[in-house]
Amino acid sequence: MGRVEGKVAFITGAARGQGRSHAVRLAQEGADIIAIDICEAVPGVGYPAATEEDLAETVRQVEALDRRIIATKADVRDRAGLKAAIDTGVAELGHLDIVLGNAGICILGPWDEITPEVYQTTIDINLTGNWNLIQLTAPHLIAAGGGSIVLTSSAAGLKGLPFLTPYVTSKHGVVGLMRAFASELAEYNIRVNTVHPTGVDTPMGADPSMGEKFGEWFAAHPKLGGMMVNMLPVEVTQPVDISNAVLFLASDEARYITSLAMAVDAGNTQY
Amino acid sequence: MGRVEGKVAFITGAARGQGRSHALRLAQEGADIIAVDICAQMDSVPYAMATPDDLAETVKQVEALDRRIVAVQADVRDYGALKSALDAGVAQLGRLDIVSANAGIFSFGTLEELSDEQWKDMLDVNLTGVWHTAKAAIPHLRAAGGGSMILTSSAAGLMGMGNIGHYVSAKHGVVGLMRTLALELAPDMIRVNSIHPTTVNTDMIQNAAAYELFASDLPVAERTREVLAPRFQSLNALPIPWVEPVDISNAVLWLASDEARYVTGVTLPVDAGVLVK
Numbered sequence: 001m002g003r004v005e006g007k008v009a010f011i012t013g014a015a016r017g018q019g020r021s022h023a024v025r026l027a028q029e030g031a032d033i034i035a036i037d038i039c040e041a042v043p044g045v046g047y048p049a050a051t052e053e054d055l056a057e058t059v060r061q062v063e064a065l066d067r068r069i070i071a072t073k074a075d076v077r078d079r080a081g082l083k084a085a086i087d088t089g090v091a092e093l094g095h096l097d098i099v100l101g102n103a104g105i106c107i108l109g110p111w112d113e114i115t116p117e118v119y120q121t122t123i124d125i126n127l128t129g130n131w132n133l134i135q136l137t138a139p140h141l142i143a144a145g146g147g148s149i150v151l152t153s154s155a156a157g158l159k160g161l162p163f164l165t166p167y168v169t170s171k172h173g174v175v176g177l178m179r180a181f182a183s184e185l186a187e188y189n190i191r192v193n194t195v196h197p198t199g200v201d202t203p204m205g206a207d208p209s210m211g212e213k214f215g216e217w218f219a220a221h222p223k224l225g226g227m228m229v230n231m232l233p234v235e236v237t238q239p240v241d242i243s244n245a246v247l248f249l250a251s252d253e254a255r256y257i258t259s260l261a262m263a264v265d266a267g268n269t270q271y
Numbered sequence: 272m273g274r275v276e277g278k279v280a281f282i283t284g285a286a287r288g289q290g291r292s293h294a295l296r297l298a299q300e301g302a303d304i305i306a307v308d309i310c311a312q313m314d315s316v317p318y319a320m321a322t323p324d325d326l327a328e329t330v331k332q333v334e335a336l337d338r339r340i341v342a343v344q345a346d347v348r349d350y351g352a353l354k355s356a357l358d359a360g361v362a363q364l365g366r367l368d369i370v371s372a373n374a375g376i377f378s379f380g381t382l383e384e385l386s387d388e389q390w391k392d393m394l395d396v397n398l399t400g401v402w403h404t405a406k407a408a409i410p411h412l413r414a415a416g417g418g419s420m421i422l423t424s425s426a427a428g429l430m431g432m433g434n435i436g437h438y439v440s441a442k443h444g445v446v447g448l449m450r451t452l453a454l455e456l457a458p459d460m461i462r463v464n465s466i467h468p469t470t471v472n473t474d475m476i477q478n479a480a481a482y483e484l485f486a487s488d489l490p491v492a493e494r495t496r497e498v499l500a501p502r503f504q505s506l507n508a509l510p511i512p513w514v515e516p517v518d519i520s521n522a523v524l525w526l527a528s529d530e531a532r533y534v535t536g537v538t539l540p541v542d543a544g545v546l547v548k
Contacts, residue, residue, distance in 0.1 A: 182508070183547050186547070187510060233458060244530035245531070248525045248531075253524075256542070259546060264533055266533040267536045270454065270536035
């Protein structure tokens with residue numbers, strides 16, 4: 001018997017990276033999946049965008065596990081499109097138990113080089129996108145008698161990290177969102193928690209457009225270099241490490257865990 | 272394949288309650304167990320503590336799962352005895368991978384009223400006992416190439432609460448211990464985290480002394496579990512009066528397993544939302 005057997009999970013940003021890993025890990029443990037991804041380039045983002053082929057690959061991998069998946073191209077900023085994907089998916093799969101706010105972007109740059117457009121886009125996707133997600137999925141969780149929401153924040157949601165002001169700001173905001181909803185949704189037996197990864201081995205984690213720049217910024221500001229260091233002797237974690245935390249929080253094993261900012265960060269935030 | 276298959280876990284306070292539950296949950300997932308418990312009464316503790324029969328029952332239940340267990344009566348305040356028990360267990364079971372520092376006591380009184388004995392016993396068991404447990408275990412975890420330590424703190428390790436100031440102090444201290452151990456042991460791939468339960472349905476709270484704290488306005492005869500439940504529930508955000516030992520064990524299991532291989536330095540509440548209120 002799987003650890004989330006018979007549950008249905010809605011996952012944003014599921015075309016690849018952590019989102020696909022969450023879909024596959026939950027499906028391995030018995031969940032059906034409703035997946036969305038923007039599958040389009042977002043202006044300013046330096047690493048390659050996920051594609052519709054990526055999302056199709058997620059579908060293939062979940063179906064190979066004999067679980068059902070409904071995948072839609074949708075943008076967390078577009079409430080109408082998001083709502084349609086949620087309502088259609090839930091109608092098809094019967095109920096909703098788990099919501100994973102995983103979609104996010106990361107655009108690097110020293111504070112004085114960040115444009116208003118980059119700032120706004122980051123907040124819109126990483127923070128407001130999760131507000132849209134919770135507000136639109138919570139009615140389905142209430143109808144199911146409870147559920148588990150896990151939002152992907154970051155080590156940069158618990159401490160400042162250099163050269164990503166909009167990202168740090170949005171990911172701290174995700175913690176506020178989580179705490180606020182944890183309070184209001186507790187009476188419905190809905191739990192809301194965040195996960196806080198350190199560097200994860202995904203396309204976002206290795207931005208080729210940066211080239212030498214990241215190194216140059218740190219060379220110019222040497223005191224900041226130590227902030228990126230993990231306490232455990234690991235350079236980078238794998239998507240499945242985040243998925244395993246998400247799985248635990250999504251499962252009934254964590255039935256009384258709510259409003260937790262769960263670091264999966266090799267000790268980065270403790271350093 | 273169990274989630275902690277082939278690992279060996281050291282658990283303090285394992286005769287009953289959460290400690291026994293941790294032993295069983297880890298054994299269900301393939302671990303062998305080294306269990307200690309004081310199995311004796313302390314004068315400042317206002318409820319009946321575990322007995323040798325309780326510890327024997329833990330042994331019986333673990334063995335019924337076809338796992339090995341080495342159980343020794345030992346007091347976490349006595350470093351020498353604790354170390355001997357652990358060393359003997361490791362010699363017998365071959366290694367050590369997981370530590371659950373679970374032993375703890377509870378007593379009541381405002382900080383103005385608490386006696387020297389109550390304060391000292393509390394700090395000795397709930398804080399120094401945890402340090403003793405970690406200190407005895409570190410060489411064995413290092414020899415195994417890494418491991419996971421889970422220190423049982425409390426929601427009261429992250430917030431103040433009236434009438435249990437010594438408990439609050441000790442449990443906050445456990446967080447400092449956890450953070451420093453996490454820092455010092457990270458290079459050895461030893462992870463250290465704390466868990467923070469709300470009220471757990473065990474003998475530590477289901478007793479007359481705890482009921483006195485929550486229902487002093489009622490005659491003793493009326494202080495039933497059913498009457499107390501809504502009062503305990505008022506602490507929690509989720510609509511439940513208390514959590515079960517297995518809920519804490521499931522968190523321990525996850526932190527102990529390789530699924531959490533990069534999780535260290537975390538204060539993990541299993542608190543039904545006490546802290547969000």
